[in-house]
Amino acid sequence: MDLLPTEEQNQIVDASVGFLEKELPVERMLQSGEQPLIDRTMLGKIAELGWFGIGLSEDLGGVGYGLREETLLCVEMGRYLVSPAVLGSILGTRLAAVAGDEELAASIMAGEKLVAVAIPRYSQTPVVDNTVTGEYYVFEGDDADLVLIVDDNASALVEKSAISIFKALPCTDDKMQFAAASCENVSTVAALKKSDEDIYLRGVLLTAAMQLGIAEATRDRCVEYAKVREQYGKPIGAFQAIKHYCAEMAVKCEASLSQIYVAAIELEDPAKAQGDNAVFDTLCAKTLASDAAMDNANTAVQVHGGMGFTQEMDIHLFVKRAHVLDQLFGTQRKQLQQLSKLAGPAL
Amino acid sequence: MNLDFTPEQEQFREKVRSWLLDNMPKEERVEGTDQAREYDLAWQKKLYEGGWAGINWPKEYGGQGFDTFQQLIFLMEYAKVNAPGDHYRFNGLNLAGPTIIACGSEEQKKQYLPPILKGEVIWCQGFSEPSAGSDLANLKCKAEIDGDELVVNGSKIWTSWARFADLQQLLVRTGAADSRHKGITWVINTMDNPGMEIRPIKDMSGGDDLHEVFYDNVRIPLKNVVGGIDNGWRVSMAQLAFERGTAFMPYAVRSSTLMEELIDVAKNTPLEDGRFAINDDHIAHELMKLRAETRALLAMTLMGVSRNERTGMPGPEGSILKLYSSEIHKKVLKLAMEILGPERFHNPDLGGDHWAWPRKFLYSFADTLGGGTSEIQRNIIGERVLGLPK
Numbered sequence: 202m203d204l205l206p207t208e209e210q211n212q213i214v215d216a217s218v219g220f221l222e223k224e225l226p227v228e229r230m231l232q233s234g235e236q237p238l239i240d241r242t243m244l245g246k247i248a249e250l251g252w253f254g255i256g257l258s259e260d261l262g263g264v265g266y267g268l269r270e271e272t273l274l275c276v277e278m279g280r281y282l283v284s285p286a287v288l289g290s291i292l293g294t295r296l297a298a299v300a301g302d303e304e305l306a307a308s309i310m311a312g313e314k315l316v317a318v319a320i321p322r323y324s325q326t327p328v329v330d331n332t333v334t335g336e337y338y339v340f341e342g343d344d345a346d347l348v349l350i351v352d353d354n355a356s357a358l359v360e361k362s363a364i365s366i367f368k369a370l371p372c373t374d375d376k377m378q379f380a381a382a383s384c385e386n387v388s389t390v391a392a393l394k395k396s397d398e399d400i401y402l403r404g405v406l407l408t409a410a411m412q413l414g415i416a417e418a419t420r421d422r423c424v425e426y427a428k429v430r431e432q433y434g435k436p437i438g439a440f441q442a443i444k445h446y447c448a449e450m451a452v453k454c455e456a457s458l459s460q461i462y463v464a465a466i467e468l469e470d471p472a473k474a475q476g477d478n479a480v481f482d483t484l485c486a487k488t489l490a491s492d493a494a495m496d497n498a499n500t501a502v503q504v505h506g507g508m509g510f511t512q513e514m515d516i517h518l519f520v521k522r523a524h525v526l527d528q529l530f531g532t533q534r535k536q537l538q539q540l541s542k543l544a545g546p547a548l
Numbered sequence: 549m550n551l552d553f554t555p556e557q558e559q560f561r562e563k564v565r566s567w568l569l570d571n572m573p574k575e576e577r578v579e580g581t582d583q584a585r586e587y588d589l590a591w592q593k594k595l596y597e598g599g600w601a602g603i604n605w606p607k608e609y610g611g612q613g614f615d616t617f618q619q620l621i622f623l624m625e626y627a628k629v630n631a632p633g634d635h636y637r638f639n640g641l642n643l644a645g646p647t648i649i650a651c652g653s654e655e656q657k658k659q660y661l662p663p664i665l666k667g668e669v670i671w672c673q674g675f676s677e678p679s680a681g682s683d684l685a686n687l688k689c690k691a692e693i694d695g696d697e698l699v700v701n702g703s704k705i706w707t708s709w710a711r712f713a714d715l716q717q718l719l720v721r722t723g724a725a726d727s728r729h730k731g732i733t734w735v736i737n738t739m740d741n742p743g744m745e746i747r748p749i750k751d752m753s754g755g756d757d758l759h760e761v762f763y764d765n766v767r768i769p770l771k772n773v774v775g776g777i778d779n780g781w782r783v784s785m786a787q788l789a790f791e792r793g794t795a796f797m798p799y800a801v802r803s804s805t806l807m808e809e810l811i812d813v814a815k816n817t818p819l820e821d822g823r824f825a826i827n828d829d830h831i832a833h834e835l836m837k838l839r840a841e842t843r844a845l846l847a848m849t850l851m852g853v854s855r856n857e858r859t860g861m862p863g864p865e866g867s868i869l870k871l872y873s874s875e876i877h878k879k880v881l882k883l884a885m886e887i888l889g890p891e892r893f894h895n896p897d898l899g900g901d902h903w904a905w906p907r908k909f910l911y912s913f914a915d916t917l918g919g920g921t922s923e924i925q926r927n928i929i930g931e932r933v934l935g936l937p938k
Contacts, residue, residue, distance in 0.1 A: 202617065204847075204854040206549055269549045424934045439937040441923070444930035448871075451929050455868045459847035460840075466551050482847075485840035537836040541826075545808040546843065548628055548801055 204462050206273060213255075213266070214273050220250060221281040227418075227515050230282060230376060237344055238284035238376050239315070248312025253290045261298040262306055268403065268469035272461060275407045279414020279494075282522055284377075285529060286341035288407055289316035289349045292400055296349070296356055299398045300391040305358070309347070316358065317345035319382060320528050328355040332386045340525060343369055343378040347390070349400075351530065356400035357392040359384070374521040404530035406464055406483050409490035412526050413457045416493035419501040419519050420450040426505055437504075446500050453493035460486045481546045484536045491533045494523040551850070557617055564625045567598055572631050579635075580756055585670060585712045588636045592667030601665040602641065604790050609649050609657060610665045616792040620853055623794055627801035636709045640664040640671035643787050644717045647734065650786035651775035660715070660736065672713035674704040674737065674761060675784070682924050684719075685728040685781070689763065691720035691735070693770065693777075698722075698735060700766040706918070710746050710759035713739050718768075719784060722777050732780035736772040743767070753910035791862045793852035796869045800845040803873065806880060807842045811835055813905070814887045825887045834883050841876050848872065864932035871925040874915035881909040 206214065224246060229236075239247075247253070256271035257263020271291060278287060290309050293316035298306035308314045317339050325335030333350050342348060347358045361367060365385045372379035393400060424447050427438030437443045464486040467479040498519040502509040509516045527533060553561070571594055577587045595601045603622050605611020614622065634641060645664045648656055663669045680687035689702030700720055707716070716737040723731015739746075743766040748756040775783035814826040814835060825831050848869055856862050884905045885892050892906050916922040930936040 202551055202553055202620075202850065202854070203857065204549060204551070204851045205858060210549060424936065427936055436937050438930070441927065441930075444936050445923070445926040447934055447936060448926035448929035451933055452868050452872055455848055455851070455865070456841065456844040456872060459851040460844040462549060463551065463847040463850065466549055482843065485843045488837065488840040489844055534833070537833050537840075540836040540839060541832050545804070545811070548624070548804060548846075 204459065204466075206269075210270060210273055213270055214277060217250070217252075217274055217277045220246075221277060221283070225281050225283060227282055227518070230518050231512070231515060236376070237378065238282075238341065239286055240344070241312075244312040244315055247287060248310065251310075252287065253294045253312065254306075254310040256291070257295055257298055257306075257310075261295075262303060262310065263294070263298065268406070269462075269465045271407060272410045272465040275410035276414045276417070276461075279411030279522075279526070280418040281414075282518055283411075284341050285318050285411075285525065286315050286345055288404070288411065288529075289318040289341065289345070289347075290314075291407070292316070292356075292404055293347060293349050293358055295398065295403070296358055296393055296400055297391045300393050302391045305391055314346040315341075315344060316347045316349050317342035317361065317378075318529060319348050319350045321352070322381070325352065328352045328357045328389075328392065330355075330392050331389055333357055333359055333384045333389060334386055335384055337382045337384065339367070339380045339382045340372075340529070341378045342367065342380045342382070348382065350384075351401045351404060353401065354395050355392060356395075356398075357389040359387050359389055363387050374525050375518070377521075377525060401530060402468065402480065402483050405487045405536070406461065406468060408526055408529045409457070409461050409464075409483075409487040412487070412490035412494035412523065413454065413461055415519050415523050415526070416450070416454050416457060416490065416497040419494075419497040419516070420447065420454055422516065423447050423450060423497075423501050423504040430506075443504060446504055450497045450500055453489075453497060457486065457490040457493040460489050476547075477543055478546045481540065481543050484540045484543075487530070488533055488536050488540070491523075491527050491536075494519075494526060498523045553617070553621070557621060560618055561621045561625055564600075564622050565629065567600070568626060568629050568631050571598060572629065577632065577635075582712070585636055588632070589667040589670070591632050592637050592665070594667075596666050601667075602645070604792065604794075605645065605649065605661075605665070609661050616794065616853060616857060619792055619794045620797060623797040624801060627798045627805075630805070633798075636670045636712055637667075639673050639708075639713075639717065640669060640715075642790075643673060644671040644715070644736075646787040646790040647717065647783060648774060650789060651734075651783045653774075655771075656736075656774060669714040670709065670712055671715045671717060672707050672710045672739070674707055674716045674718040676706045677703060678705055682921055685732070687719055687721060687732065688725070689718075689720050691722050691733060691768075693722075694767075696770050698733075698768045698770060698773070700737075700763040700768060702763055704761045704763075705749075705759075707759045707761050708757050710739065710761055711748060715739065716761075719780050722780075727778075729781040731778050732784075733777050734774045734780035734783040735768055736774065737766070737768050741766050741768065751911070752913060753907055755911065788862070791866065793849070793854075793856035793862045793866070795866070796845070796852070796873050797849050799873045799877070800842075800849045803842045803845055803877060803880065806877075807839050810880060810884050810887065811839070813884065817887055817889070817891060819889065825889075831883075831887055834886075838876065838880055838883060841872075842880070845869075845873055845876060864928055867920075867925040867928040868933070870919065871922055871929070875922060877915050878912045881905070881912040885909050 251264040254263035259265040294309045319337040319339045322336040364382045366383040369380045430437050464482040467473045501516045602611030603614045607613040677687050691698040691700045718737045722733040743764045745762040747760045749758040750756050817825045
């Protein structure tokens with residue numbers, strides 16, 4: 202038993218952080234202008250790193266790592282406020298590959314096609330093999346080629362161009378593309394039943410990982426700021442009011458981190474993935490990570506004082522992104538409802 | 549990143565489990581009575597005879613010398629079958645014993661260690677004082693050297709189970725009044741020593757585990773000093789070296805069990821509108837949030853053990869576990885009161901011991917006070933985990 206990443210896993214994390222720090226530093230978000238969260242050039246670079254197929258087995262055309270490595274990568278993606286479409290493409294590659302559409306999987310993995318993520322609004326009918334109907338919101342859809350739609354029993358990819366009405370809207374998360382999508386009998390290009398592959402549950406875990414990235418990034422920013430910002434002649438981190446905020450942020454990170462790692466291990470092992478513990482622990486992971494991301498981002502504004510309220514610092518970006526991630530792959534309310542239907546986990 | 553135990557470890561798990569199920573006492577333990585003392589000592593004797601006493605003590609001192617994973621497995625199985633808690637045995641096994649192993653003389657080890665493992669003595673602690681709570685280094689209980697004895701005057705407070713104990717690990721002021729950490733001595737006191745007065749303190753839950761202890765010219769032989777005069781601060785930290793990150797496993801398992809019990813209560817407790825509590829959205833929501841937090845406590849324990857294995861020491865992250873664990877326990881019991889509604893005030897015929905919930909709720913206030921308050925844990929996390937200034 203060892204919950205911590207292996208040396209090889211740590212190397213994957215280090216390499217991804219190196220890339221993100223160079224190509225997608227959080228400061229990029231503070232620049233004015235209309236540049237999107239992800240463009241075609243960046244898509245190509247990320248594809249070259251193999252991120253879109255990192256957790257896919259080699260016999261399905263992937264890089265050959267697993268869910269644990271995907272999870273570790275998503276924590277870093279959360280920390281650097283990477284577009285949710287990267288998560289969409291990671292899941293889209295898997296969906297297409299498991300559904301048997303090698304060509305589609307290869308094109309997503311190569312960064313030729315980008316996958317946006319839909320969340321339900323109302324009037325959805327269950328996603329079935331060949332059509333999707335209902336009202337959705339779509340994150341990062343304007344420049345995307347495909348949209349990932351999941352519900353409790355199935356997951357599907359649809360061509361964005363096939364969506365009946367696709368209306369771009371401004372989004373509270375500054376550079377996030379956002380749109381209302383009306384689907385009426387939109388044909389799917391690939392679909393999976395939950396019993397084939399639970400894309401929803403995988404999405405729940407990877408979103409939780411991105412939320413953990415936000416929780417850790419805001420914790421770290423607060424700690425650094427509290428060490429240097431002085432009032433009453435000393436660093437504000439010396440005051441218990443601030444110190445205890447930071448301690449609570451650390452506690453929330455540790456709880457989410459531990460739970461996410463356990464869930465990733467259980468969900469990756471096919472023998473255990475069908476068991477209740479994997480489902481239970483994954484739902485717990487996002488419940489905890491949602492709170493950690495939201496609460497830590499909120500606290501971070503308070504710790505940074507007036508400056509935290511401005512757009513001159515990056516703190517507000519984490520508040521806004523935490524809200525987006527809370528909505529992806531089921532809200533906390535939904536996860537708690539699902540949890541309430543499960544028996545207690547085996548100890 | 550794995551949760552795998554080796555076949556040998558799984559065999560060990562089976563062995564622990566079956567021994568416990570075959571040997572656990574069946575009778576009720578009555579807290580706060582001599583029966584509880586006899587119960588705890590008898591159980592310790594049984595553990596000793598079965599080869600399970602002192603799981604984290606080195607073999608040369610009669611312990612089992614289990615590795616970290618064996619300790620983890622033992623504690624997990626122990627809690628899962630709901631074997632008797634440490635109770636009155638706690639101080640001897642976890643504090644006094646390890647301290648004497650780390651800092652005691654050969655003679656002290658020979659005299660004091662075997663009776664702990666064999667279930668012959670109960671130890672208590674004499675650390676806190678009325679003016680030295682969170683600020684332990686401010687303790688004032690004075691000890692002056694007179695010939696080959698220490699003469700102790702002062703008082704101690706929050707001493708659990710003092711009236712049932714035989715021996716006490718006592719911190720006394722041997723240095724100047726303002727010497728703080730540098731003038732404290734760790735000494736073994738006997739509880740029937742003349743000049744002592746033990747006063748139970750009734751707590752808000754109705755229990756009287758806690759005591760105030762007064763010392764009026766109490767004479768303790770100098771040979772009972774462990775680790776040297778004025779060295780008590782360092783001596784009192786020595787037991788930390790025995791911690792492998794496993795300390796909160798029993799709490800994690802018990803919290804999970806308690807949580808599932810509470811969900812059952814919610815399924816059986818009617819609200820004023822006739823629905824069962826579990827069918828109320830607010831209650832279901834709060835229950836599931838706490839269920840997730842409780843689940844994380846287990847994962848955090850495994851994370852703590854993993855870190856310990858990598859670094860060779862438990863580290864200040866233990867404070868995160870202590871804080872999280874005690875705050876959750878309080879929240880679970882507060883929610884229990886909400887679920888029970890007006891039933892919390894008496895013992896209704898709802899099946900099960902419902903009076904146990906209010907009692908546990910009232911006792912849970914101790915969780916965030918004892919063993920270092922939540923505020924102290926947050927200070928430790930801020931300063932030692934995050935590196936914030938003092």
